Amino acid sequence: MRGRLWIIALTLISLFLSIQSFVYAQPINKSISLGPYPTGDRYYLRVFNVDDVSRVRVNGRDVLSIGYYQEREIDITGYLREGQNTIELILENTGGGWTYGYVLRKGGNVIWSDSCGSVGKEGCNRNDQTKGIVARHVINLAIQQPLQQQDRPPNVTSFSVSPREVLVGQAVRIGFSVRDDVGLQRVELWRKDYDLQGRLRQDWREIRRQSISGREFSGSFEDRPSEAGVYEYGLHVVDSSGKWNCERNSQTGFSPGVYGPIKVVVQAPAEGKLPKLQWPLVGELSERKILLSFGNDWTWGYCNGRPKKHTGIDIKASPGEPVFAADSGIVREIFSASKTYNWGEGIVIEHNGFTTVYIHVIPKVSKNSLVYRGQEIAVIANIEGPHLHFGIRKGGFSEISKRGALPQVNSRENIYCQNDPLFPENFIDPLSLQYEVNPLQPSKPMWPTISPTPQSPKPEIISDLKILEPGPYRVGQTITAEFTIQNSGNAPITFDVLTVGGRLKELSQKSWKLKVAALSPL
Ligand SMILES: [Zn+2]
Missing domain, CATH: 2.60.40.10 (Immunoglobulins)
Incomplete structure (x- = not known):
């Protein structure tokens, strides 16, 4: 009786085990949907971890069959088509356990992978020993044209x-x-x-x-x-x-x-009065002829059928005559006055809150150099009807600073208008200002003024002040002023010399070497 019970128990155990193995013997059957992906990519399938035979079919065609322990990656793009594609991965077991491994790439990206067991070590499905087809993967891969190109806003x-x-x-x-x-x-x-x-x-x-x-x-x-x-x-x-x-x-x-x-x-450009400028030529304004005034029609350039307006004054001058900086500043531009005519060159100096321009000259300074008030920056160029175009513009330097004329009518289409603003923009009439005569270029001689000290016989000037070197003079040049004063008393005398050199207080010398160096008058 006892032996019989054992037999029943063993039968039940073996039955249980056979049910177990029956459950695990079910073949793997997987269906995978991928995509839709746009056309144009390449697809690669890697098959590895094979035990015993793995077969690949793409759209019904056999494309690969490899055996135990083999490993291969193939490009399946050529077997694919636009629309739905079927990739079948079939694993057959000829004995013992079985394993598989798959990786599907689209370009450089893995889009699907699966593996089971480890070849030669561990069989899939708890080392199932079923023979025949044991795993079947069906991948449904959809490939389609990208959506119609959209007309999107820019x-x-x-x-x-x-x-x-x-x-x-x-x-x-x-x-x-x-x-x-x-x-x-x-x-x-x-x-x-x-x-x-x-x-x-x-x-x-x-x-x-x-x-x-x-x-x-x-x-x-x-x-x-x-x-x-x-x-x-x-x-x-x-x-x-x-x-x-x-x-x-x-x-x-x-x-x-x-x-x-x-x-x-x-x-807004710096408001307020400009400093009193120095006349840019030898002599005084009143001695010069103005050939073309500020705001006159400038007939060398039309914009929309109307002549441009002159942004400066044309001062009659002689070729080779020196041109002086109207104030201290920095040379911001040296430019050709015309591409068509032999009109010499132009210089733009930026001062504190305004610019000055000098056209039809031969520059003696270079771009970005510092110039001081009264410095000779150029000589008048030898052009037909030689003159200095002198312009003054409020505000910092801009391309407009060098314009000799500006349009009087609006147009941004006409190339001759150069997209320029309308006259006068920030230019001002140079003749509306007062000027200081270049102190280095005296149109009148400099006389010493003698002030006697008290209780002293009046000193007398024996000879007039005579400057030995002929003008014009340049900053830095040494000039010699000669004069004679007779002092009949014992008290010392003082005197001033009206020049840029400063106040002199010395005695017992008959002549003086004056260094012309100051930038501003006494
Ligand atoms: Zn001009």
Whole structure:
């Protein structure tokens, strides 16, 4: 009886074990869906960890069959087509345990992988020993054309404005890159104006326009606000189908990020009176003939059918005559006065809050050099009707500083107008100012004034002051002033010499060496 119980128990155990092995003997059957992926990629399948035979079928074609311990990666792209694809991975076991391993790549990316067991070490499914087909993977891979190319709005991919602080009349440069998926048509520069207190003066509107084409374009605009205030700049880009990206540069098409509008502060040029300038030529203003006055029609340049207006004065002069800096400053520009005519060159000096320009000269200074008031900076060029064009402009240096004439009518299309602002912009009439005669170029001789000391017989001038070297004189040059004073008393005498050299207080010498060095008069 007892033996019988054992037999029943053993039968139950073996039955249980056979149920177990029956459960694990179920073949693996997996169905995997991948995609849809856009066309154009390559697909690679790696088969490894094989025990015993692995077969690969793509769309019903056998493309690979490898055996125990083998490993292979194949490019299956050629077997694939647009639409649905079926990749079958079939594993057959010929004896003992079985294992498999698969990796599917799309380009460099793994899009699916699976493996079971470890070949030669550990069989899959608890070392199942079933023979025949033991694992079947069916991958449904969908490949399709990308969505129809969309006609998206264009957008701004870079945007810069510099400088962010300028004086009225100075240029602001707006650089940009724009892009569109279909094609670009034009880019517009838009501006929003506030006063310096931040009150809105004018809302967004177009102020410049460029026609462009292609899918990408880089360029720039220039703007010169004519009034102090705060100005916001943005681009309004239009593509070939009329879609646009608004002036706030908001991103409506592509990355990268949003380039918002950029603000520029425009300050009025330094107000107030200019310092008393020094006359730029030998002698005095009254001795000179003015060939063309400030604001006269300048008939060498028309803008929209109207002559430009003269921004300076043309002072008659002789070739080779020295030209002097009207005030101390820095040479900001040396330029050719004309590309067409033999008109000599021009010099722009930036002073404290204003610039002066000297045209039709042969410069004796170089760009960026410091010059002092009264320094000889050039000589008059030998042109037809030789003269000095002398101009004065309020504000810091800009390209406008060197303009000899500016348009009197508005146009930004006409190339002859050079996008210049309207006359007079910040130029002022040089004849509205008073000048100091160049003290180194006296049109009148310098006389010493003698002041006798008290209780002393009056000293007498025996001979007039005589300057031995002939003029004109230059800063740094030594000149000799000769004179004779008779002092019949015992008390010392003092005297002043009216010159740039300063006050002299010495006795018992008959002649003096005066070094001409001072930059300002006594
Ligand atoms: Zn001129």
